[in-house]
Amino acid sequence: MEKTSKVNKGCNPRSITIGLLFVLLAACTEQNTETPSDNQELAKKTKTEKKITSDTKELYQFTDIDIQFLEPFLISNLGEPPKSVSNQYSENIDAAKLGKKLFFDASLSNNKQVSCATCHQPKRYFTDGLAFSKATGVTKRSSPSVLGAAYSPWQFWDGRKDSLWSQALGPIEDHNEYNTSRLTYVRNFLEKYPNEYQNVFGDIKLDQIAQLPKSASPKGNSQEIKNWENMSKTQQDLINQVFSHIGKAIMAYQRQLTIPPSRFDHFLEALVEKREAELPKLLSPQEVKGLRLFVGKANCASCHNGPLFTNYEFHNIGAPDPIDKPVELGRYQGVKDLVEDEFTCLSKWSDASEQDCAEMRFLKTSGPELVGALKTPTLRNIAETAPYMQMGQFENLQQVITHYNFPAPPVYNREQHPNRPHFDILPLKLTTQEVVELESFLHTLTSPLPKDDPWWGLEKDID
């Protein structure tokens, strides 16, 4: 009995050794020659151990069909990000190198302190640990990891951007983030990176930009908007051209980011390669129980599936709206923003023909299921990226699982919701023990920080 609880304590080196011990024990209990002080005691003990051993053994036994079912979760099955039709520079390494500089360059922001990495910090798996991100102001939502974002057809929680390049242009003009005007950023950028720009994108018409006002943007304050409107169409196009190129470089960078295998992947690899003896060393019995719950009774895998643990679809799981904020309209608002967006696949700044922008051409713009629906996030490195949900409504994984276990449906606000929000989950009725097991499984999805991978930009963090 005592051994069971030890085994269930989780995955620390001790429990792994205990797991191993059982494997050995199974083979040698018969020959156990230790002189017993109390024969009966020993008999009882051996019996319990035998039982645990066979239970544990069963836990680690997966059939071929099980393995076939689990294999698509392997990170090594991720492959290259889907081809980008709207960004012809998406695979250009020089563009990616420039993009990396821009991702970490705070000098181009208004207060010279904000870069993408402010809110997407490599050592925090490209998140910031906050419920609402902070830069020059406070953002409306929590910053998700950018790892794996290159695989998603839509960006942001509500999918209001249809590419990474278009997404990257958002923070630059957002007054809570970079707080710069489009023209200011473009000018400062060209002054700082003229060679890098020319190398990838060709000629710069710096002289023409020099004549323009200090700041201008169709999205800024009233003065900036006025300045923008006073510019000629050619001048506006010139700025937009460079601006979209900047996005394309940042996108090329993010496409280079890879996720190293986690303990879960090592376990699955061993399963696939039939190295059964190694399994108990790789995941503890508790974690394996959690894995079985994740794809089974807890039903998480119905949305969180594939190598990134996401289907990239929009769902409403009813994370409670903070009372002091407007209701979460989710995808309903996201598609509205997409239709209005200046930099979509269908725009002048895209490298795709209209024909190739199928996702935008056949964009679903209505349907009750859009209301309050958010993009399923990746669960890779989830234990390291608290708080959780689009506004950090949950501080830890236990709270998340408790929500899934006994969810309250979204509250219908007749003034703000166009219709009663959709609701996509059912109560799970997991036991307390099962909640613990499920949580311990989520911890196995943490990858080691790849200190030697230059794209991750962890150089500065190694001291």
Added chain:
Amino acid sequence: MNNKIKNLAAIIITCCMLGTQANNLAVESTESIIKNPIEHAVQLMHQANQANEDSRQLILDANTVRKQLKEQRTALIRAKNNPQINSKESQEKIAQLVEKLESNQTQGANLRQQSKLLKQQAAEHFEKGFVQKWKQWVSNTEPLTMDDTVKNIFAHNAQLRSVHKNMLEKANTPEETISQKRDDMSLQVPALVEQNAPPDLNINAFKFSRQEQYFAHIEVHTDETTQSSQSKNVAAVPLNKIHQWRLMISDINGEPLENVKIQVEGHMPGHVHGLPTAPEVTQEIAPGVYLVDGVKFQMKGWWVMKFILPSDLKNKANSVDLNPDFFTFNLVL
């Protein structure tokens, strides 16, 4: 008019009227003499509709009989309480009515069944004629499936749309939808959605419209540019990828239905959600052959695709019908 067929149908209908278990094999055996399957299908459809109408009439009659029976029974009770009245006559009448009622019910049910079978046969013959006539465009006559190489066997089990807190208690939990434990799996994976499709679901890629005035066929459209990336299996739709279909529509005489605006809808029964995209008919690539673009399925399972015809198309009475005619195709991917 083919007299032989007419006679045969007459025989079938009389068989039904007699209440025997009429068999439809008689119709199938005429296959060798069918020259024009579309025309034949139309005749079968007429017969089916006639049988249906007859069945309806019988059921209506049965209702009248039921009313009479009730009256007689009340009369009988009254008679029993009053020795002056002879109850024999009443009893006889009741026996007669019961017999009539039973016979009406059996005949009605048989006719309805017969009508269903005739409709099925009509669809089969129409399909045959359609395939002959539209050879150039029909490359697949099988129901659509999803490519076997698709490993992803997940589907989310969203069965709720709008719920009140109290209702949640009544919803079954995923655990209850866990499939019967499979021998070959130790994982207790929740029931896959395709299992929700009823076993006798019509998943044919050829269908009459709801009002039976048009006939349509769907298949995956591949042209040279997309062929390489598509599966070699012509019946297979890809997972999570925008692709195109051909929708071919003929009128009841087998002539292409040209130049109409068609609306596309789709959903997953039992999932309360629609398609992930908004597909459209973008082009009529040949008379009656419409290109449906933007089709995407994000999961395996039972899908319903609906193609709605304009509401101002002429219906059989040549009058404008405000309920538009439409086609529904079931797919179990």
